[in-house]
Amino acid sequence: MRKLFLLFFFGLSVASASGQQQKDLAPTPPMGWMTWNFFADNIHEKDIREMADAMVALGMVEAGYNYIFIDDGWQGGRDNRNNMIPDPAKFPSGIKALADYVHSKGMKLGIYSDAAPLTCAGYTASLGFEEQDAKTFASWGIDYLKYDYCHAPKDSATAVARYTKMGEALRKSGREIVYGVCEWGQLKPWHWAAEAGGQLWRTTYDVRDKWKNLGDQENAEGIIDILDINADLHAYAGPGRWNDADMLVVGLYGKPGPSGDMGGVGMTDTEYQSQMSLWSIMASPLIATNDVRNMNEATRRILLNKEVIAVNQDPLGKQAERKINDGTWNVFVKALENGDYAVAILNRADKTQNYSIDWSALGLGGRYEVRDLWEHKTAGKGKGWKGRVQSHETKLFRLRKI
Template identity: 85%
Template sequence: MKKLFLFFFLNLYIGAAYAQQKASLAPTPPMGWMTWNYFGDNINEKDIREMADAMVASGMVEAGYNYLMIDDGWQGGRDNRNNIIADPKKFPSGIKALADYVHSKGIKLGIYSDAALLTCAGYTASLGFEEQDAKTFASWDVDYLKYDYCHAPKDSATAVTRYTKMGEALRKSGREITFSICEWGPRKPWLWAAEAGGQLWRTTYDVRDKWKNLSNQENAEGILDILDINAELHTYAGPGRWNDADMLVVGLYGKKGPSGDLGGIGMTDAEYQSQMSLWSVMASPLIATNDVRNMNEATKRILLNKEVIAVNQDPLGKQAERKIKNDTWNVFVKPLQNGDVAVAILNRDDQAKSYSINWAELGLTGKYEVRDLWEHKTVGKGKNWKGRVQSHETKLFRLKKI
């Protein structure tokens, strides 16, 4: 009997320690920059070093964007011992040297693979080599793995098995590596991805550089399409377990490439600002994918807004709940650690509209000081707010009780 109790408590301790380790890898939503929507698979070490430099020079690292993720296209096959290798033409110095350079800038390095034989772009993937690849990534000092699901079976059971295998391999690799599960949502990863070892999981198909899918094409999601899926999943998010609404397309302006496919013609700065506001209150990872080397002032203003980022990175780790939902207005409420509340008001309509709201409608009693996080100033005090909201604009307020 004593042995049975000892076994039980030992397993309980190991389980608790594993849960704590998972949360410690991503206590707040990861922030960074990813190669995919700007470069596609046309990547090389020179461009990535330049992006690391630009992330520092632009203030992105200081603002919290501390990951640089290499997406699909880095692979060069396997060597005679079946170790995965980088393309020697694209990465002549190797990934370890690149990781050293990125780390010297105060940035963590992410890499990409797929739970099948080939990746989405047709490169070498990790099925059957999970432990070997995880150890290789660890030996390169990689900090983050995005694990895709192209060329894999559609059923949920296979996905759970394959992701769990890689999750265990990463845990045994000897290095703490944040695990991003990217099966796009059809198998409801919010129900199982954390137990498979993931710290974040994509909830939808790839984001396109557009406001809304008007064509009813499959896998052609705009900002509103992703919002309407991700907003319903707030109960599944928290420290170490995040609903990933995919990359920020801020600053792409319709660039040809992955985000420009399927009607991705670009958006207005107001719409880009809305994505930043909405992703922030939903506690989604903030992963930029524009050309950081050449950002205009509007893009910098949106991506580097520290007050908005603070809402996303709030240690309480709550994803906002959508309290009001109709064809014109969406209102989100996100509790913050210090007792403040973030409120986002989205005008989904194609015309500017006036709006008024009593905070009590959102379950917020009493009076509040209202700070507009885009205008960086107090815009009201009391039990309500009223004002003009532009088409596709999202007002983002921080409410402090008075």
């Protein structure tokens, strides 16, 4: 009996330690910049160094964007010992030297692979080489792995097995590496990805630079399409367990390339601001993909709003719950660590409209001081709010009880 008790206690201890590591690796949603939407696979180490320099100079790192993610297209095959190697034309100095440079800027470096023989863009991937690749990534100083699922079987059992194998390999690699499960949500990874070792998991197909899918393109998700999937998954999110609504398209303005495919014609700054508001209150990772070396003032204002970022990075780790969803209006509520609440009010209609709400309709009793996080000022005090909301605008408030 004593032996059984000790085994049970040891199992609980291992599970507890694993759960704590899960939280420690990504206690808040990861933030950073990713290569894919702007460069696709036409990447070069010079571009990534320039982006790192710009992110430091423009205050993005100080604001919390502390990752640079190399997406698909960096691979140069395998050497005579089957070690993964970078493309020597794209990364002549090697990934280790790039990681050292990024780390010297106070940032972390992420990399990409796929749970199949080839990646989405047709480059060398990691199936059958999980432990070897994980150790290679660790030796380079990699801090994050985005693990895709192109060219892989569509059944859930295979996906769980392949993701678990890489999760175990990362844990044994000798380095703490955040694990992003990029299965696109079709196999409901919110049910199994954390147990496979992931700290975050994609919930939808790739985001396109558009407000919504008009039905003419299959799997061409706009902001609203992703919102309507991710909004219902709040129960699965928390520290070290994040629903990933995919990258920010803020500031791309319909740039040709991955986000511009399949109807990605670009959006207005109001719509880009809505994505930032909604991704923040839903506790999704905030991964910019625009050319941060050449941002206009509107894009800088959206991406660098520290009050909005604070909602996303709140240590309590709650994803907002959508309390109102009537076809025109969406209202989200997110509890914050200090007892405040974040409230987002989205006007989905194609025209500007007035809106009024009593906080009691959201389950919030009493009187509140309401701070507008985009205007950086008090928007009222009392038991509710009323005002004008532009078409496709999301008002984002912080409520403090008075």
